[in-house]
Amino acid sequence: MKLKAFTSLFLIQLGLMAAPVKAQQLSTSDSIDTFLKNKMRQRHIPAMQIAVVRGGKIIKDTTFGVANLEYNIKASGETVFSVNSITKAFVGVAVMQLAEEHKLKITDHLSQYLDSLPDTWKNITLQQVLTHTSGLPDVMDAEEQVIGHNDEQEAMRKVKALPIEFKPGEKFRYNQTGYVLLGQIITRLSGMHFTRFIEERQFKVAEMKLTRFGDSYDVIPNYAGAYTMTRQQGDGFVRNSTPGQAYMQFPVFFRTAAGIQSTATDMANWIIALKSGMLLKQPSSIDLLWSPAILNNGNIGGFNRLTNGYALGWPTVTREEHPAVGPVGGGRSALFVYLKDDLSIVVLTNLLQGNPDQFIDEIAGYYIPEMHEANGFGLPKNLKTLRAALLKQGFDKAIPVTAQLKKKDPSFSLSENELNGWGYQLLSQKNAQAALSIFKLNVVLYPQSANAYDSLAETLEATDNRAEALVNYKKSLALDPQNKHAANRIQALADK
Structure with a gap:
């Protein structure tokens, strides 16, 4: 979301x-x-x-x-x-x-x-x-x-x-x-x-x-x-x-x-x-x-x-x-x-x-x-550090690369909202796979966030991964029973 x-x-x-x-x-x-x-x-x-x-x-x-x-x-x-x-x-x-x-x-x-x-x-x-x-x-x-x-x-x-x-x-x-x-x-x-x-x-x-x-x-x-x-x-x-x-x-x-x-x-x-x-x-x-x-x-x-x-x-x-x-x-x-x-x-x-x-x-x-x-301007400092590392190692390595950065610098942290925003920014730049990697990272870092699962599900649905999208919408709804967006998308996907 x-x-x-x-x-x-x-x-x-x-x-x-x-x-x-x-x-x-x-x-x-x-x-x-x-x-x-x-x-x-x-x-x-x-x-x-x-x-x-x-x-x-x-x-x-x-x-x-x-x-x-x-x-x-x-x-x-x-x-x-x-x-x-x-x-x-x-x-x-x-x-x-x-x-x-x-x-x-x-x-x-x-x-x-x-x-x-x-x-x-x-x-x-x-x-x-x-x-x-x-x-x-x-x-x-x-x-x-x-x-x-x-x-x-x-x-x-x-x-x-x-x-x-x-x-x-x-x-x-x-x-x-x-x-x-x-x-x-x-x-x-x-x-x-x-x-x-x-x-x-x-x-x-x-x-x-x-x-x-x-x-x-x-x-x-x-x-x-x-x-x-x-x-x-x-x-x-x-x-x-x-x-x-x-x-x-x-x-x-x-x-x-x-x-x-x-x-x-x-x-x-x-x-x-x-x-x-x-x-x-x-x-x-x-x-x-x-x-x-x-x-x-x-x-x-x-x-x-x-x-x-x-x-x-x-x-x-x-x-x-x-x-x-x-x-x-x-x-x-x-x-x-x-x-x-x-x-x-x-x-x-x-x-x-x-x-x-x-x-x-x-x-x-x-x-x-x-x-x-698209060149990373405006991203917070830690997101720029992550972006530079992912450009070298690949966005699909977002989870292990973040762990490496955290090990190197224990103060290194990534905000849920900033990651969520960057994911949608990558989507707007037609880079869906990179966005998907960032949303997956976000649910790993913030496993109790209904919004993180909702954003991941929304991106999975947009890339035609409907089954996986349904799983994540359900996780989001379980964490936040008031999430109408997740409830509506679960119903819509179930009807297809």
């Missing part, structure tokens, strides 16, 4: 090293296009834009799909998408611009710039606010709506009456309140509304000609709109079979948290301007901008295993291989800057569950081949 969907395009060895440079670039672009079109089909994404930056230039800039499903309007390079929370990265740059002008320091307390704060808020730093480690109560309610009926004064009055959620610096918890406060500070220190400050100091400087602030209730030329695969039914949500309309409202005072509408081309030009010193003059400012916050316990905190840290408005992909900063927005847009690779990738979509951050590393693999999933 899948704990998580693992999908990737089966990679074809193209022999590009001998091809002329122009032909190689064309072939790479064509391969990416095929990959992205498959992702759009799998995830029901109506429209997508991609821009790739290398060497200070945009080397790929492509648009696919339909911007407006109601009127069947094709997306173009001028189609404008909401970048949602990627807006926070612009706020981080704005704060650092003010820091370079000596108008603030990120270690300053909120109370140095804002009056009438609750006592528990006064010693929270700008850095803690920017990195979501402040402990502030959230101005968003349980239904993801801004409290206070979109009125700034009412919203601030209500949120100030709420208790602080944790000691500042204690943990990472995504929070919109701090960005509303940052908007107030930027407005006060710059002498202009924060939206205008960002427009003047970033949009115009980077020549982001189609970029603006707005939401679903503004008239935005060439707007791609927003779609979703879920709809509310009673107290919960159900999944649609096709995308349905979604509406997003970002009150003006809230538009430091979300609210920028842009194109992949404009976003790529913004990255170029940032990295070339047009927006921030001092390299140390960018280093600070992209450094994840260190919590009180010495660790970093972030959204998930991929975007595992958070800097000044920028989520970070903190890892040994190909680290990146990766702002994401609304589950629909992502922007990854690979810090050691002279590569940046922007992917914008109009589907709230498009989640391009989940496959943007695979796009990077077309420029840096070792980053392809």
Whole structure:
């Protein structure tokens, strides 16, 4: 049984090293296009834009799909998408611009710039606010709506009456309140509304000609709109079979948290301007901008295993291989800057569950081949060690090879969930026999796991080993009598 969907395009060895440079670039672009079109089909994404930056230039800039499903309007390079929370990265740059002008320091307390704060808020730093480690109560309610009926004064009055959620610096918890406060500070220190400050100091400087602030209730030329695969039914949500309309409202005072509408081309030009010193003059400012916050316990905190840290408005992909900063927005847009690779990738979509951050590393693999999933990129350290050994000795030797590795290093261990995920990843890469070996290893290591037997049975069934599949489904059901998937497959196989 899948704990998580693992999908990737089966990679074809193209022999590009001998091809002329122009032909190689064309072939790479064509391969990416095929990959992205498959992702759009799998995830029901109506429209997508991609821009790739290398060497200070945009080397790929492509648009696919339909911007407006109601009127069947094709997306173009001028189609404008909401970048949602990627807006926070612009706020981080704005704060650092003010820091370079000596108008603030990120270690300053909120109370140095804002009056009438609750006592528990006064010693929270700008850095803690920017990195979501402040402990502030959230101005968003349980239904993801801004409290206070979109009125700034009412919203601030209500949120100030709420208790602080944790000691500042204690943990990472995504929070919109701090960005509303940052908007107030930027407005006060710059002498202009924060939206205008960002427009003047970033949009115009980077020549982001189609970029603006707005939401679903503004008239935005060439707007791609927003779609979703879920709809509310009673107290919960159900999944649609096709995308349905979604509406997003970002009150003006809230538009430091979300609210920028842009194109992949404009976003790529913004990255170029940032990295070339047009927006921030001092390299140390960018280093600070992209450094994840260190919590009180010495660790970093972030959204998930991929975007595992958070800097000044920028989520970070903190890892040994190909680290990146990766702002994401609304589950629909992502922007990854690979810090050691002279590569940046922007992917914008109009589907709230498009989640391009989940496959943007695979796009990077077309420029840096070792980053392809099929080459082992993204696997945990111990799985990479196992993979290297199995490539030499054969995947059918997974069980004895694991025993050898454990004997050599008693601390060597393999997580059930990681093995399960890798097995499904191998299946998606059309390597069923390798996947089967990994699932067999998993049941040996975790003989009391119903899920491990279920995954093995599912793979055996997919490879036409029905009798053996039935045996393992029965083992899974015995361990977990509530496993409906195993029960259904036992009945289905018994009927054949």
